[in-house]
Amino acid sequence: MAKRLSVIDVDRCVGCQSCMFACARRLGEGGLAGACIGVRSAGGIRRGFVVVVCRACPDPPCARVCPTDALLLRPPGGVRLRADLCIGCGNCAEACPFGAVFWDRAQNKPQICVYCGYCARYCPYEVLALEDLTPPPSIRGRDGEAAGGGVRKEAPHAPP
Amino acid sequence: MLPHDPLPRILYIDLSRRRFWVAERPDLFEDGLGGAGVAIRLLEEECPPGADPLGPENPVILAVGPLVGLFPMASKTVAMFQSPHTGNLGESHAGGRSAVAIRMAGYGAIILRGASPTPVYVVVEDDSVYFRDASALWGLRSSATVGRVIRERERGAGVRTIMRIGRAGERGVTYACVVTETYRHFGRLGLGAVFGSKKLKALVVSGRRALPVADRRAYREAYDAIFQAATDSPLMQKYHELGTAMNVLPLDAIGALPTRNLRSGRFEGAEAISGENLARNYLGRRVACAHCPVACIHLAALRIPYPNDPYFYKTVMVGYDHEPIYAVGSMLGIADVAGMLQVLDEVEAVGLDVMSAGVVLAWATEAMERGLISLKETDGLTLTWGDWETYIRAVGRIVDPPNDFYQALGRGVEHAASLYGGADFALAFGGNEMPGYHTGPACHLTYLTGARHSHLDSAGYSLDQRAAAKGEALTPEGVAETLLEEERWRQVLASLVVCFFARGVYTPEIVQRALAVAGILRSADDLARIGAETLTRKHAFKTREGFDPAQLRIPRRILETPSPLGRLEENFLRQAIVRFFMGTEANGQ
Numbered sequence: 171m172a173k174r175l176s177v178i179d180v181d182r183c184v185g186c187q188s189c190m191f192a193c194a195r196r197l198g199e200g201g202l203a204g205a206c207i208g209v210r211s212a213g214g215i216r217r218g219f220v221v222v223v224c225r226a227c228p229d230p231p232c233a234r235v236c237p238t239d240a241l242l243l244r245p246p247g248g249v250r251l252r253a254d255l256c257i258g259c260g261n262c263a264e265a266c267p268f269g270a271v272f273w274d275r276a277q278n279k280p281q282i283c284v285y286c287g288y289c290a291r292y293c294p295y296e297v298l299a300l301e302d303l304t305p306p307p308s309i310r311g312r313d314g315e316a317a318g319g320g321v322r323k324e325a326p327h328a329p330p
Numbered sequence: 331m332l333p334h335d336p337l338p339r340i341l342y343i344d345l346s347r348r349r350f351w352v353a354e355r356p357d358l359f360e361d362g363l364g365g366a367g368v369a370i371r372l373l374e375e376e377c378p379p380g381a382d383p384l385g386p387e388n389p390v391i392l393a394v395g396p397l398v399g400l401f402p403m404a405s406k407t408v409a410m411f412q413s414p415h416t417g418n419l420g421e422s423h424a425g426g427r428s429a430v431a432i433r434m435a436g437y438g439a440i441i442l443r444g445a446s447p448t449p450v451y452v453v454v455e456d457d458s459v460y461f462r463d464a465s466a467l468w469g470l471r472s473s474a475t476v477g478r479v480i481r482e483r484e485r486g487a488g489v490r491t492i493m494r495i496g497r498a499g500e501r502g503v504t505y506a507c508v509v510t511e512t513y514r515h516f517g518r519l520g521l522g523a524v525f526g527s528k529k530l531k532a533l534v535v536s537g538r539r540a541l542p543v544a545d546r547r548a549y550r551e552a553y554d555a556i557f558q559a560a561t562d563s564p565l566m567q568k569y570h571e572l573g574t575a576m577n578v579l580p581l582d583a584i585g586a587l588p589t590r591n592l593r594s595g596r597f598e599g600a601e602a603i604s605g606e607n608l609a610r611n612y613l614g615r616r617v618a619c620a621h622c623p624v625a626c627i628h629l630a631a632l633r634i635p636y637p638n639d640p641y642f643y644k645t646v647m648v649g650y651d652h653e654p655i656y657a658v659g660s661m662l663g664i665a666d667v668a669g670m671l672q673v674l675d676e677v678e679a680v681g682l683d684v685m686s687a688g689v690v691l692a693w694a695t696e697a698m699e700r701g702l703i704s705l706k707e708t709d710g711l712t713l714t715w716g717d718w719e720t721y722i723r724a725v726g727r728i729v730d731p732p733n734d735f736y737q738a739l740g741r742g743v744e745h746a747a748s749l750y751g752g753a754d755f756a757l758a759f760g761g762n763e764m765p766g767y768h769t770g771p772a773c774h775l776t777y778l779t780g781a782r783h784s785h786l787d788s789a790g791y792s793l794d795q796r797a798a799a800k801g802e803a804l805t806p807e808g809v810a811e812t813l814l815e816e817e818r819w820r821q822v823l824a825s826l827v828v829c830f831f832a833r834g835v836y837t838p839e840i841v842q843r844a845l846a847v848a849g850i851l852r853s854a855d856d857l858a859r860i861g862a863e864t865l866t867r868k869h870a871f872k873t874r875e876g877f878d879p880a881q882l883r884i885p886r887r888i889l890e891t892p893s894p895l896g897r898l899e900e901n902f903l904r905q906a907i908v909r910f911f912m913g914t915e916a917n918g919q
Contacts, residue, residue: 184625186618187430187488188402188557195550200400200541202434202489210488214478215512215617216629216647276540294561294623 172246173285174226174303175207182295183219185209189289189298196288206272206283224248224270224283226303232262232271232282241280247303253279331356332542332849336436337364337396340372343452343459345528346386346444350459352437359438363850364395366421367825367864368439369410370871373419376441379874383414383520384502384527386445393439394429395827396848398621399541400549401556403832405429405619408824413519414527415504415686415742416761418875419868420519421782424493425619426511428535429827431491435537442528451494451532453484456539464531468500472679473509476532486536494532495522496681498729502526503740505686505763509678513627513649514619517683518762518784544849552843556835561623565834569626573616574652575605577766582660584798584894586769586791589660590715591692591755592887595768595894599665603655607667614647619829626831632671648675656766657688662695663715676722680729686742687728689763691721693743697752707735707750744883754886759783760877768888770794770895771902772809778882778903779813779910781868786830788817798894806902810909821864822857869914879911 187209194204208222226248233241233249240255241262258278263271274281287300331337338356343349362368369391376389390411397404407428413420432440435454442452449464470476473496480492491510498506499522506522507515516522525531543549560566568576581587582600589597601607605628614631618624629647636642648671658664658673677684695713697703705712709732711720724736731737738746743763747756757764759777765785767773772790780787793812797804820830826845828836836844838854845852852860869877889898 184616184618185620186402186623186625187620188623191399191402191621194540195553198543198546198549200543200549202399202430202538203540205538208488211481214474214481216615218615292557292623295625 172226172244172248172303173287173300174248175223175283175285175287175290176225176299176301177221177223177297178299179297180221181218183209183221183297184295185211185215185219186294188292188294189221192289192292196286203274203276204281206270206281207289208269208272221297222269223298224285225268226283226285231265231267232280235261235265237261241282248285249282250284251280251282253277256280331359331396332544334542335396335848336539337433337438339437341437341440341454341459342443343440343454344443345446345450345452345530348446348461359396361860362864363822363825363860364398364438365393365406365408365825365827366410366821366868367860369393369408369421370864370867372439372441373410373871374867376443377412381412383412383417383420384523386443386528388412388524388527390442390521390524390528391439392428392432392442393827394432395438395825396850397826397828397844398429398433399539400543400848401553401621401844402560403556403622403624403829403835404827405622405829406824406827407432408827409508409516409521411521411524412875414502414523415520416783418761418877419781419872420521420524421868422516422518422521423824423827424508424510424514424516425622425829426491426514427489427620428491428493428510428514430620431489431535431537433541434489434539435535436539440535442530442533445527446529449529449531451480451534452530454533454535455486456537464529467531469497472496473681474512474679477509477512480532480534484534486534489538490534490536492532492534495525495530496679498681499523499526500531501729501740503682503729505683505690505742506681507683509681513617513629515683517685519782520683522681542849543847545847549847552840552847556840556844557623559835560832563835566624566831569831570624572605572609573626573628573650575608575628575650575655577652578604578655578660579606581767581769584769584795585892586767586794586894587660588656588757588764588766588768590663591661591689591696592757592764592768592891593696595891597660597663597665599663600660602665602667603659603670605652608650612667612671622829624831630671632668632675634668634672646675648678650674653766654684654688657685658691658721661688661692661766662718662721664718664721665716666718669718673718673721673725676725680725682725682728685765686763687725689757690728690739690743690746691724693746693752693756694724694739696755697750700752702751703735707733709733709736753883757885757887758883759885760882767791767794768891768893770797770893771804771898771906772797772813774884774888774898775809775813775903775906775910778884778907779810779879780817781865781872786820788813788820794893794895804895806905807909810906810913814910814913818858818861818865821861825860825864866914869911879907882907
């Protein structure tokens with residue numbers, strides 16, 4: 171079953187950024203260059219935090235604007251990068267309204283969530299979870315019940 | 331150290347000439363690891379003997395360490411400078427996102443030299459440095475507004491630090507702090523005034539580098555062990571739940587909570603200002619420093635009505651911890667918790683070190699009661715225990731002094747008492763105002779002997795409490811040796827810039843394991859040697875700048891008010907001081 175990362179409850183986020191470091195560590199390195207998830211304050215720390223993740227759109231705008239079709243659709247939602255086709259134009263990063271297309275400056279190519287859920291394992295406050303993605307997400311009810319079922323732990327107001 | 335690790339890169343920023351450059355100094359990081367160990371070496375290089383703390387010759391060193399960006403809770407930046415408050419070694423540590431941002435921008439240390447002729451804020455984005463005009467930001471009422479303006483103008487949201495000063499720093503109050511990420515501080519010893527003397531309103535640093543590791547699998551395993559210990563074990567629980575404010579009630583119960591300028595160790599309002607009550611009625615949010623899952627930062631949500639305007643309210647988020655609660659709560663006799671939070675909010679807005687500010691106001695209140703000062707000195711304010719509204723006005727006058735008295739208060743109790751009398755109840759140690767523990771002789775010996783005159787230097791309060799719990803008698807020699815050993819080990823943690831709250835997690839074994847991931851192989855003996863040497867260097871610097879342990883003033887008040895371990899004896903303290911400094915000279919050279 172295809173997965174996606176979900177922000178269960180952003181109000182529990184303390185801004186520790188353990189998820190960002192986990193995402194980079196998944197590639198076997200330290201630091202933040204490899205992170206495909208972003209945590210920043212919602213206009214100052216007193217207001218809490220915003221967690222930016224790829225929500226695995228069924229009809230992703232990032233892929234639509236790619237001039238070389240380097241972002242392949244991953245049914246039922248989300249994308250996968252074919253780095254050999256990418257020319258590093260940056261259209262995808264601009265098209266994502268959440269800012270969930272991060273940028274690999276060394277390669278000059280996008281870096282996008284691979285829906286592995288490694289970050290969620292390091293979230294101490296249950297802000298993040300990996301969930302099953304059942305088609306088609308667009309007809310999901312507000313309460314998160316997908317037609318045909320299968321979506322667990324869906325927040326009413328999903329990411330970011 | 332691994333090739334391609336940016337740690338040895340030191341960014342020099344010359345504010346006088348508006349120039350910057352980078353130097354590679356692997357030697358410093360080999361010898362000193364990072365943080366305090368590197369900062370003291372850079373201070374030796376950069377700070378001329380007898381430097382005017384508020385002159386352009388006073389450098390600011392900001393140093394981080396090899397574990398930052400690799401492991402959790404390695405999240406502190408160590409600042410070193412000549413302190414305008416004590417005229418000697420200034421060292422202050424802050425978390426927030428400061429350490430991660432400096433490391434991710436690609437530096438192990440940043441040095442600020444010189445002074446700008448006009449207000450400036452400096453932005454470091456990876457390899458670029460921008461000098462931005464800050465004349466419009468100079469004089470802003472609140473340090474929070476400075477943060478907001480810069481946050482909206484600059485890039486790097488989420489991966490940046492915004493260190494800024496309030497008006498106290500601009501005006502040169504010697505205990506002005508630097509605020510970072512709104513709720514963390516380079517609090518003690520006046521870094522804010524040094525920023526102000528350089529016309530430096532803020533320093534913004536951002537970046538998102540990758541860091542190499544020696545062995546990927548060993549990295550993940552070591553990481554998981556540390557992360558697990560931080561999140562699952564009871565080691566960090568107290569910081570996690572109530573935060574440091576959990577200390578208020580236990581200290582009050584044993585009579586160790588300094589109250590009304592330490593006339594007492596018990597406060598009848600302790601329950602109201604306790605971590606428990608704050609959590610129950612005010613806790614609005616918990617936040618964390620970058621790369622720390624513990625989230626010890628507690629913010630109170632305080633709803634304040636406008637007195638003459640029904641249905642108008644403002645809600646402020648006020649950070650609280652044990653030390654601020656002690657300093658403007660029990661120390662000032664304020665049991666009205668909403669009032670206490672408003673004093674905290676004001677101190678934050680102007681950018682004062684809250685601990686010094688509280689002790690200064692407590693001294694002034696007692697001096698007024700005793701008739702050493704009158705309404706003439708206080709500019710018409712009747713300072714009275716518990717009267718938080720008047721204390722807020724007094725905070726404003728410290729920052730904008732209407733007369734010589736407030737000017738003197740802006741230099742701390744040591745200085746004020748030298749002009750107005752009342753040294754017996756002027757609670758400063760080595761020139762730095764007292765922290766919130768009166769647990770016995772060891773806590774005061776930490777304040778006296780610690781290189782920063784901070785309770786965190788060697789945590790004597792914890793030694794006192796252990797002795798009380800076990801019914802053990804303390805000896806001057808025993809205390810001196812335990813504190814020396816603790817302060818040495820803390821030099822290792824401060825060089826790795828591991829938060830002291832995580833000291834239970836970062837045992838010598840864990841430290842070695844984590845360092846190995848960063849390609850740094852050190853034995854337990856190596857670490858002990860580095861700790862001892864760092865402390866020796868700090869003392870050598872202090873001696874060079876005129877520090878003399880024999881001249882340390884012991885305020886009579888701490889001998890008069892009984893501690894949980896009974897009345898303290900001056901002789902005991904003097905003997906322990908001598909023993910401690912014999913130790914710092916004999917070893918680690």
